[in-house]
Amino acid sequence: MSDGRDAFPEGFLWGVSTASYQIEGAVAEDGRGPSIWDTFSHQPGKTTNGDTGDIACDGYHRTDSDLDLLSELGVGGYRFSIAWPRIQPDGHGAPNQAGLDYYRRLVDKLLERGIAPLVTLYHWDLPQPLQDKGGWATRDTADLFADYAATVAGALGDRVPRWITLNEPWVASSMGYRSGEHAPGITDPQQYVAAVHHLLLGHGKATAAIRAVTAAGVLPSGRPPEVGITLNMAQIYPADPSRTADRELAADLDADINGVFLDPLTRGAYPARLGPGQAPGPGLIRDGDFATIQAPIDFLGVNYYAPHIVGVREDGIVRRGDTPMPWRPGGVFTQPEHLPVTAMGWLVDPNALHDLLLRVHDDAGEVPLYITENGAACYDYVNPDGTVDDPERVAYLHGHLQAARQAIADGVPLRGYFAWSLMDNFEWAHGYSKRFGLYFVDYGTQRRIAKGSAGWYAEVAKTNSVPSS
Ligand code: IFM
Numbered sequence: 022m023s024d025g026r027d028a029f030p031e032g033f034l035w036g037v038s039t040a041s042y043q044i045e046g047a048v049a050e051d052g053r054g055p056s057i058w059d060t061f062s063h064q065p066g067k068t069t070n071g072d073t074g075d076i077a078c079d080g081y082h083r084t085d086s087d088l089d090l091l092s093e094l095g096v097g098g099y100r101f102s103i104a105w106p107r108i109q110p111d112g113h114g115a116p117n118q119a120g121l122d123y124y125r126r127l128v129d130k131l132l133e134r135g136i137a138p139l140v141t142l143y144h145w146d147l148p149q150p151l152q153d154k155g156g157w158a159t160r161d162t163a164d165l166f167a168d169y170a171a172t173v174a175g176a177l178g179d180r181v182p183r184w185i186t187l188n189e190p191w192v193a194s195s196m197g198y199r200s201g202e203h204a205p206g207i208t209d210p211q212q213y214v215a216a217v218h219h220l221l222l223g224h225g226k227a228t229a230a231i232r233a234v235t236a237a238g239v240l241p242s243g244r245p246p247e248v249g250i251t252l253n254m255a256q257i258y259p260a261d262p263s264r265t266a267d268r269e270l271a272a273d274l275d276a277d278i279n280g281v282f283l284d285p286l287t288r289g290a291y292p293a294r295l296g297p298g299q300a301p302g303p304g305l306i307r308d309g310d311f312a313t314i315q316a317p318i319d320f321l322g323v324n325y326y327a328p329h330i331v332g333v334r335e336d337g338i339v340r341r342g343d344t345p346m347p348w349r350p351g352g353v354f355t356q357p358e359h360l361p362v363t364a365m366g367w368l369v370d371p372n373a374l375h376d377l378l379l380r381v382h383d384d385a386g387e388v389p390l391y392i393t394e395n396g397a398a399c400y401d402y403v404n405p406d407g408t409v410d411d412p413e414r415v416a417y418l419h420g421h422l423q424a425a426r427q428a429i430a431d432g433v434p435l436r437g438y439f440a441w442s443l444m445d446n447f448e449w450a451h452g453y454s455k456r457f458g459l460y461f462v463d464y465g466t467q468r469r470i471a472k473g474s475a476g477w478y479a480e481v482a483k484t485n486s487v488p489s490s
Pocket of ligand 1: 324441457
């Protein structure tokens, strides 16, 4: 391109992402049952300021005006998630028709606007009654998830072109069952490894279930819908590549965060580096499980925000910017001074996205990739004239889109990019204190205000290109 912009391949899909519990509110309406996040966020001390998703962005009642934002952005795709407890308040059995109708209306309205829905079936809001029976630490949950997936795909399979089974199973298992920072707030290594295995099984079984109910020809295109999974991935670097201890620590962390889900999906085994207690063992794995988990996928979703740069302080002295790893004596996350950080304290390093995409492509082969989330939390505020400027977010998106473009040029089959997020929303344990949106949400009035990044991203989607510099 000659006008100072760099083009993406024709047909590249531009979109934005959200998730049910983070935006919908209306937690007790139209037959929705409680989820683990309702329970968790209502427990004192679990979220910043005691924030809950009870109201969130009130998205459930504002579907049309929020769809207008998507049209304003000019995106071709919208990734949202379905709240399992709206479909099956008890986590099993006959569906709640009002729940299915709500999402059917949403999908239809998207299609009317020419926006392709990318539907996530599980973005962490497990029905509470299933947690009462053990949640993801219980094998039955994988089967119930597949039943739920079949129910939703049965109702919407003739109009949804792409399905994501799970969002970020590492976060759901590690933060939900190991560190306890997320719902259901459990800190038990055994339940953690069980949750890892059952999430993967649930993904494999749901993939098969969606395919079974959406046989070829169901979509108007005549093609069957595509099914994939979204992993949160971080490129991990040793702080000092010349030191064996740093390299070993980086490899261990890579296995723990990336490999624990990527390896079973791509090569049918947990990473050898993960010892007993760090990965599911023979007590959990049954014959045929890896074949189930390896059900062929049509795409892999990558959520990328930041790299980790890790080192071992053998002298035990923690340096400025270090965050110690409580589980690894001497191990620290470092913050090199040359890299900015976001309002989450996460490093900003677009090159790491480039490196990560090449690595995932290496591991996953020719499977098409989508960046299903990428974005930054910034210290956004409304100016006296009513506008919201977010040059740091624009710089973040710009750098990462240039990195994605370079990865495509280097041979990565990247087919689309979804910015996180359409609008500010409930950022889990951080409540409403962190803002990731292209639209600012004034939670008192529920007014949405386009930030500078919204206009910038609209230009990207319209021209299928990013500024060259
Ligand atoms: O808000 C979350 C989202 O729900 C999952 N991926 C990371 C985002 C930012 O933390």
